[in-house]
Amino acid sequence: xxxxxxxxxxxxxxxxxxxxxxxxxxxxxxxxxxxxxxxxxxxxxxxxxxxxxxxxxxxxxxxxxxxxxxxxxxxxxxxxxxxxxxxxxxxxxxxxxxxxxxxxxxxxxxxxxxxxxxxxxxxxxxxxxxxxxxxxxxxxxxxxxxxxxxxxxxxxxxxxxxxxxxxxxxxxxxxxxxxxxxxxxxxxxxxxxxxxxxxxxxxxxxxxxxxxxxxxxxxxxxxxxxxxxxxxxxxxxxxxxxxxxxxxxxxxxxxxxxxxxxxx
Numbered sequence: 001x002x003x004x005x006x007x008x009x010x011x012x013x014x015x016x017x018x019x020x021x022x023x024x025x026x027x028x029x030x031x032x033x034x035x036x037x038x039x040x041x042x043x044x045x046x047x048x049x050x051x052x053x054x055x056x057x058x059x060x061x062x063x064x065x066x067x068x069x070x071x072x073x074x075x076x077x078x079x080x081x082x083x084x085x086x087x088x089x090x091x092x093x094x095x096x097x098x099x100x101x102x103x104x105x106x107x108x109x110x111x112x113x114x115x116x117x118x119x120x121x122x123x124x125x126x127x128x129x130x131x132x133x134x135x136x137x138x139x140x141x142x143x144x145x146x147x148x149x150x151x152x153x154x155x156x157x158x159x160x161x162x163x164x165x166x167x168x169x170x171x172x173x174x175x176x177x178x179x180x181x182x183x184x185x186x187x188x189x190x191x192x193x194x195x196x197x198x199x200x201x202x203x204x205x206x207x208x209x210x211x212x213x214x215x216x217x218x219x220x221x222x223x224x225x226x227x228x229x230x231x232x233x234x235x236x237x238x239x240x241x242x243x244x245x246x247x248x249x250x251x252x253x254x255x256x257x258x259x260x261x262x263x264x
Contacts, residue, residue, distance in 0.1 A: 056084075060228075062231065135247055
């Protein structure tokens with residue numbers, strides 16, 4: 001794709017979010033769209049948000065489940081940007097009007113204490129760079145109609161991001177076995193998602209290490225204070241207006257996402 005086509009694709013997603021109307025899959029509108037093109041579309045809208053005054057506060061990792069990778073025909077995760085206006089407090093109401101086709105997934109969140117600007121980051125360097133861990137609920141969404149996505153569609157759409165909720169009690173990585181950490185998520189007390197850390201690239205820190213090196217290689221290395229959403233520990237769940245979700249992750253505690261009723 002040329003620069004003009006990249007801009008056109010970025011504008012389609014941008015306008016879809018502005019008016020709240022999903023669009024056809026980008027792979028259909030732009031048949032030659034590659035993974036590299038899709039990241040260029042994402043970067044175009046990232047730069048547009050930053051120019052408008054948005055603040056980058058972290059990254060999210062998607063496609064960490066092998067089954068989802070196989071479904072979309074890829075062999076690696078993807079990433080998207082987290083902005084300050086995407087953060088919602090634990091138990092605070094999430095505005096329904098800001099969402100498009102929302103779903104939730106429970107995740108392990110890392111908060112960085114050190115910058116990781118250069119590629120070639122090792123597991124030991126990553127462990128030393130993490131300040132603490134939190135339970136998180138990511139609220140994903142899609143500007144693509146009916147969630148009819150493939151790899152290029154979700155990448156261009158900032159990895160199908162919408163918002164995120166972090167728990168309030170930081171936990172040290174010391175002594176934690178995140179691979180075996182069990183997760184249960186409930187909606188109004190009814191279990192809707194079950195999983196464990198091993199569902200996320202076999203270990204959430206595997207996903208984080210992939211991300212740290214990927215971001216360094218594209219010039220957006222992780223910085224102190226950044227939030228890293230490492231990927232889903234269990235199945236995504238569709239959200240309805242007024243829903244209340246609570247996710248509990250072994251060793252990390254709990255976090256709640258509370259959704260407003262839809263306003264007419």
